[in-house]
Amino acid sequence: MEWILEPWPWYFSGPLIAGIMFLLLFSGKEFGVSTNLRTICTMCGADKKAGFFKFDWRAQRWNLLVLAGAMIGGFLGISFLSNSTEVDINPATVSILKGYGFESAGETYLPIELFGAEAFQNPKVLAILLIGGLLIGFGSRYAGGCTSGHAISGLSNLQLPSLFAVIGFFIGGLAMVHFLFPFIF
């Protein structure tokens, strides 16, 4: 059972993610995480500001439970199921990242330059995290879904709109990493 504490290989993780989608389908639900962001907005009173948020959020309670579970899963994953949280990325990727000043590349789960405790005191890092979040929230609602809803659920159901969305995800991601990173980092 020692292997369970190691990082899980793609051929184990990918099929398990498909399994999550099927468990939800057989429970009569559709897999999609970003819908929860709209639900939380409604719960915070956004329905008083825009019609988009006027819906019965109680019908989405099941999805909030999945979300709460995901948080618990993250806690269990790091606390009990990992003997190391180093991410063994390609050495070529490490050297690119060191060029951008990410000294923690290859040694931690997340770059401490962005997600360390000092992040809260660094205005540039705070701005990066906030703007990244804004783009994710705005973009996923505009596109009607995120990685789970489009790249997994939508494409699995051979939905052409999901293919357009996933192409968009990749154009955006490639543009960020290849054209905008040199200006940001």
Place this chain on the structure above:
Amino acid sequence: MKKHLLYLMIGIAFGIILFKSEAASWFRIFEMFQFQSFHMYGIIGSALILGILGIQLIKRKRLKSFSGEAIVFAPKKKSFTRYLIGGLIFGLGWALVGACPGPIFVLIGAGFFPVIIVLIGALLGTFLYGLFRKKLPH
């Protein structure tokens, strides 16, 4: 109550998988966009192949849900603009903070508290979309 517990358990499994597969790692996302590892493509690709096969099976054999009801798939609304532009905006954010909505929650649970700032941003972004939705091309 039993049903609530099922969703919570599904979520816990999902969170553990995202964490342990390193799909919630900023480094893996950067590496993917550099095309320097098969890891992320393997995760998404294998999930997708099984997903396509399974959904075809559900449709052809008309499989029923646990509670015995028909499994229905809501088709996505036909359009091009909203998916490509929305997707592009999402991709910019995904690559910048290295987390899509699922991992945002997984990482907060794992104790990476600066990710809370990403979550606040994502909620604000969702709210802004709701405010300006009617003015955007869809």
